[in-house]
Every structure is written in C-alpha cells, then in structure tokens.
Amino acid sequence: MTTLIVIDQAPYGTWVGREALDMAFSLAAFDQPAALLFIGAGVAWLRRAQNAAGIGQKTLEKNLSAAPLFGIEQLFAEQTACERFLPDPDSRVKGITMAGSVNHLLEQYDHVVFAG
Amino acid sequence: MTTLIVIDQAPYGTWVGREALDMAFSLAAFDQPAALLFIGAGVAWLRRAQNAAGIGQKTLEKNLSAAPLFGIEQLFAEQTACERFLPDPDSRVKGITMAGSVNHLLEQYDHVVFAG
Amino acid sequence: MSPALHPGTLHILNKAPGHSRFITCLANLTNQDTLVLTENAVLAASDADTKLPEGTVALGADIEARGLSDAMPVEKQIDHQQLVRLTEQYARIISW
Amino acid sequence: MSPALHPGTLHILNKAPGHSRFITCLANLTNQDTLVLTENAVLAASDADTKLPEGTVALGADIEARGLSDAMPVEKQIDHQQLVRLTEQYARIISW
Amino acid sequence: MSTSLSYTLVITGAPWSSQAAQTSLAFARAVITAGHRLDRVFLYGDGVHLASALSAPPSDEPHWPQQWSEFLSEHQIPGIACIASALRRGLVDEREQARYELSAHNLRAPFQIAGLGEWVDSTLTSDRVLYFHGSA
Amino acid sequence: MSTSLSYTLVITGAPWSSQAAQTSLAFARAVITAGHRLDRVFLYGDGVHLASALSAPPSDEPHWPQQWSEFLSEHQIPGIACIASALRRGLVDEREQARYELSAHNLRAPFQIAGLGEWVDSTLTSDRVLYFHGSA
Numbered sequence: 001m002t003t004l005i006v007i008d009q010a011p012y013g014t015w016v017g018r019e020a021l022d023m024a025f026s027l028a029a030f031d032q033p034a035a036l037l038f039i040g041a042g043v044a045w046l047r048r049a050q051n052a053a054g055i056g057q058k059t060l061e062k063n064l065s066a067a068p069l070f071g072i073e074q075l076f077a078e079q080t081a082c083e084r085f086l087p088d089p090d091s092r093v094k095g096i097t098m099a100g101s102v103n104h105l106l107e108q109y110d111h112v113v114f115a116g
Numbered sequence: 117m118t119t120l121i122v123i124d125q126a127p128y129g130t131w132v133g134r135e136a137l138d139m140a141f142s143l144a145a146f147d148q149p150a151a152l153l154f155i156g157a158g159v160a161w162l163r164r165a166q167n168a169a170g171i172g173q174k175t176l177e178k179n180l181s182a183a184p185l186f187g188i189e190q191l192f193a194e195q196t197a198c199e200r201f202l203p204d205p206d207s208r209v210k211g212i213t214m215a216g217s218v219n220h221l222l223e224q225y226d227h228v229v230f231a232g
Numbered sequence: 233m234s235p236a237l238h239p240g241t242l243h244i245l246n247k248a249p250g251h252s253r254f255i256t257c258l259a260n261l262t263n264q265d266t267l268v269l270t271e272n273a274v275l276a277a278s279d280a281d282t283k284l285p286e287g288t289v290a291l292g293a294d295i296e297a298r299g300l301s302d303a304m305p306v307e308k309q310i311d312h313q314q315l316v317r318l319t320e321q322y323a324r325i326i327s328w
Numbered sequence: 329m330s331p332a333l334h335p336g337t338l339h340i341l342n343k344a345p346g347h348s349r350f351i352t353c354l355a356n357l358t359n360q361d362t363l364v365l366t367e368n369a370v371l372a373a374s375d376a377d378t379k380l381p382e383g384t385v386a387l388g389a390d391i392e393a394r395g396l397s398d399a400m401p402v403e404k405q406i407d408h409q410q411l412v413r414l415t416e417q418y419a420r421i422i423s424w
Numbered sequence: 425m426s427t428s429l430s431y432t433l434v435i436t437g438a439p440w441s442s443q444a445a446q447t448s449l450a451f452a453r454a455v456i457t458a459g460h461r462l463d464r465v466f467l468y469g470d471g472v473h474l475a476s477a478l479s480a481p482p483s484d485e486p487h488w489p490q491q492w493s494e495f496l497s498e499h500q501i502p503g504i505a506c507i508a509s510a511l512r513r514g515l516v517d518e519r520e521q522a523r524y525e526l527s528a529h530n531l532r533a534p535f536q537i538a539g540l541g542e543w544v545d546s547t548l549t550s551d552r553v554l555y556f557h558g559s560a
Numbered sequence: 561m562s563t564s565l566s567y568t569l570v571i572t573g574a575p576w577s578s579q580a581a582q583t584s585l586a587f588a589r590a591v592i593t594a595g596h597r598l599d600r601v602f603l604y605g606d607g608v609h610l611a612s613a614l615s616a617p618p619s620d621e622p623h624w625p626q627q628w629s630e631f632l633s634e635h636q637i638p639g640i641a642c643i644a645s646a647l648r649r650g651l652v653d654e655r656e657q658a659r660y661e662l663s664a665h666n667l668r669a670p671f672q673i674a675g676l677g678e679w680v681d682s683t684l685t686s687d688r689v690l691y692f693h694g695s696a
Binding site for chain 5: 001003015016019022023026027030032111113114115116
C-alpha cells in the first residue's frame, strides 16, 4: 500500500495544501509509505525563505524540510511547473525529485489522493 | 447606484452562483438597479431545459426567466463563453444580451460584485 | 473469486472546464484509463474547447441537471449503480 | 473637500495564476486600471507565464509569506495602510 | 457476479458550498445496493460541516446532514469527523466542549470525532477509498 | 489630507479554508487607523463560519473568530451574518434555535443574524464596499 498525496494549490491562501501535508505525516506516523507530489501552483510550497508570520500563519517550509525525518519517502515536483514558478534552482528547497511525467508517477502508487 | 453581479461558476456544483442570484434579487426587491453578467463556465446557467431534481436541488432556470419580472434589468453573457459552451443559440434561455467586451461592461456599473 | 481488475486508472473528475484541475486531469490520462465526469465537469460534454477521450462517461443526473441530455449520447450516461460497478473494476481510482 | 477620484478601476485579485478568475481578471484590465495582488495571486510575481501591467502592486505580507521578496521590487510591495489609501482613490473596486 | 468489496468514502466538500454531500450519499446508497460494505465515512477539511446538528435549510430543500446521519444509523456505518478539521471549524461533541470550555456542542449523531488515524486505517483495510471534493 | 470615508466589508471566505478572515481583519484595522468609518461587516456564503462561537483552533494559532469579534466590540461595528447562508450552514442564534427547535446556538457575540437587506443598505450608504473571497 503506497500513497501519493498530490498538492496543486498554492500555500497559505487555502487550507488544502496544509491538510494534504497532515495526511502525509499521518501515514508516515503509522509507518505507511507516503510520498508528496507538487504540481501547478502547488510547487510554490517548495520555495525557500517563506515567512508567514505577517499573515498570522505558521511557515510550512520547515515542515517540508522535515518530511524525510518523519518518514515521508519522497517529495516530487512537476518539472514544467517548477520551470514556470521556480525557474532558479537555488530558490527551491532541497531534496526534491523532479517529475517529468506526472501520469507515469501516478501509475506507480496504489492510492493517489488530493486533500480537497 | 448601479450594480452588476458577475457569475463565473457553473450551476449546481457550487453554491456561489445561487448566492449571486440571491444578491441580484435582493437589490431588485429594494428597487435598486441590478444586472447579471455570466462569464466563463458561468454561462452554463443560461442553458435551457435544466432539471436538477435528480441531484436534489432546485432548478434555477426558472428563477432566471423570472429575473426581469422581479426587476433585474438585464442578463448579460460573455459572447466568447457562449460560443464555447452554448454554440447553438436555441439552447440558450431567452432575453440574454451578448457582451462582446467584458471590460467595457464592467466600466458602466458603480459596483461590480462576485458573490464568492 | 475476484474478477480480473482493469490495468488502467479510473479518473473521477468534478471540476468545470477551465478549472486548473480539469486541465491537469485531461492532460494526464493514458489510453488504458477511463474518465468519469461528475458535477460541474459534465459541462465538458458541450465544451467546444475540450476533446474527451473515447470511452468517457458522465453521471446522468448531473447531465440532466445542467440541461445537457442532448449533448451526451444516452449510452455514455451512467447512474450511481454503474459508477459503483466501475469502481469494482479499477484498483486505482483518482478523484480530481 | 474630496480629492479627485481616479477614473479607472482598482482590481484586487487573490487567485493564483492558472485559476480561471486570475486569467479573466488579467484579460480585462484597461490602461487606466490598477491591479493589486493579494494572497495566492502574489505568485504572479514569479510566474514566467504572466506579464503584469506596469503599475501592479502586491501586499508585502503575502509576498513575504511565500518567499517572494526578491521577485517583487520593494517599491511595489504595499501594506494594508497603503491598500486603504488606494481604495480612497478609486470609486470602482472589483474584488476578483 | 462480482465479489463483495469494502469501501471508505472521504468527504471534503461542505454541504451548501459544494455538491459533495449529495453525490457521496447517492454513491453510498449504490454501494449498499450492490451488496458491498461501507467500512466508514470520513469527513475531512470543509467536509466536517456535514456533521453539524444545527443546519436548518429551508423546508422545501433536502437536509443533507439529516439524510446522511439517517443513512449511517440505518446501516450502522461509522461516520467520523477529523478532529483537527472539526475543532478549527467549530464542530464539537460534548467531550470537546468540556475540554475547550465552549458554550455548546453541535455534532450530529451518529457522527463521531476522531483523528486521521481512522483514515489511515481505511487506506489499509478498505478495498476502495473514494474522495468527494468540492468543485470550486 | 483626505476626506473620511465609510466602508462596508463583505467576507465570503471561511476561516481555515481561506485567508479571507485574516486579510479582511488587517484591512479593517487599517481602515480605522486611516480615520475612516466601518459601517458594517457582512458575512455571506461560507464567510458566516467566522461567526462561530465553537471554533477551537490549536492554542499556538490565531483565533480568527475571536479576534474579529473583539475588534467589532472594541469599535462598536455591527457584524452581520446573512440569515440564509447561516441557517443552511448551521450558524444560529437563540431566536433561530427556538424557531427551528435546534439543540443549541453557536453565534459568537457581537455578530447578529439578518437578511441581505443589510448588504443592500451598505451598497447605498457606504462610500466603499469591499469583498473578501476565498481563493480556491
């Protein structure tokens, strides 16, 4: 049972991405294989130097950096979306695996889940 | 004080269009000038022969037909969206005014409002 | 004894054409997959800009609600019972 | 005495690039209008596919939240006080 | 014919904002009619509003929280609202009311409040897990 | 400097689903700081959830319904939840609780329940009406 959680919404403006992370961390907490895939505007989650204090939210970049520690197996990002929103590789958080073909990746997981 | 209520979401799947109609009818009930503009997938509101009984909702086509009776001044529809989603003019409810240029129309109202 | 499972993915799509998830879903279908349109996604049946894959089906109740009965062949309109049957046949189901 | 009102429209946009309302908003700006990016719309500052009109500004707190401080010139980042000042100057304001 | 399967439905769209409550209920009824088992219904995100005891729609409109709760009771299917989603959104049972010293509780029976572990369990034990999102 | 203006804010996005509660509150504070008047805050659609008395977010997160209600009380600004939106979504005051024979009420003071006529009045009497939608 492998699960791929997909995030296609930008951070902070909606809650869906955050709830997707919670799902991924829950699977990991129960020792279930989980990976995250960021597509479309969702790749904005992967930008460095986020600071959401000014909008009264927790900065979630740290949670992502900690994902491997908590047992999340991989962070995938749609390559074309990264080229669009994060063209400079230095602007991206570390440890992302680029996915050139999203549908090829979807086929490799038993469950593919959006959080909302 | 003229108000243009804009609907850009398809009917039934979300509540926003319906709440936009309620706003328009409220203005009319208080004798305030109100018009509706349907753009994008929102033009699907203007298709004839809707029947939402099977999904447990009220069919709102009738409300639209009654709009002029209740004092709503005009129903505008974005022309390109109609060509995309309602190419057959016979498939459209009666009494729609085509808007070739949306921004030209927006400029003619004091208030331009989305319901959500 | 379990019947043979379909090798592809069942995609259940409820977003209207123009929604970014609608676009992403259609861009990621493979030949083995089946697409089911529900809720606002049934507008694709009358969308001049969308080319639906061959075997696409749509929930009849949603088609009827939106006045699209003439835009979708009857044999491609399914009810919830038929949707359940589809979910029996696919191990991988994605709700977009 | 009321100061002269700006003849154009103030557009306040909070949808991310790729959202249909983001696309509609950008397609309907005129030369007299001013665009303010808030919430998820500030991603436009780093979007290779979006060309923002000259005078576009963005809420600094939303820019900072999303790590985009380097992608938007400081003089185009406004706070809520400056947003209020803009709303004083425009009679027509559209929240997309 | 086909073997009996077990299902979990996850609802993330709110009633009266999305069509999720209606579509999922029609699907759930068809699951039972087909002879399958519904292990659990899990409300997540905005979906927790389906468990509100205080919804009062106009009398000529379907009452989705009521219809869903009657369906769950009739078939003895557990209905779980995710605790993290529910507390933020103001859906609480008596226990959470007491813990957070709130003025009332508003969780409709037979819905219960529990954690994401219930969802993880579904991914492990149900043959199919289906999601019903909003369409905005 | 500039003349004092009157504002109405209409909030249609729910807290913990959208950023609308936060953005609108920051804007409202700036309106007051600038010496303008806030005639009214009107909650519509999913925005009515901001008036929940039962929200219980984690203690290290901002509590938007509480912050908004304190702001309204401090500045004596009317906060109105649209009745049609509120009843469907399970937001009721004592009067609606009694009328619909519900088990509790959950409207946070000083929010009140009223009709769209209040919004119509704002479009006529406020110099500016601004909308705070969700961004999904």
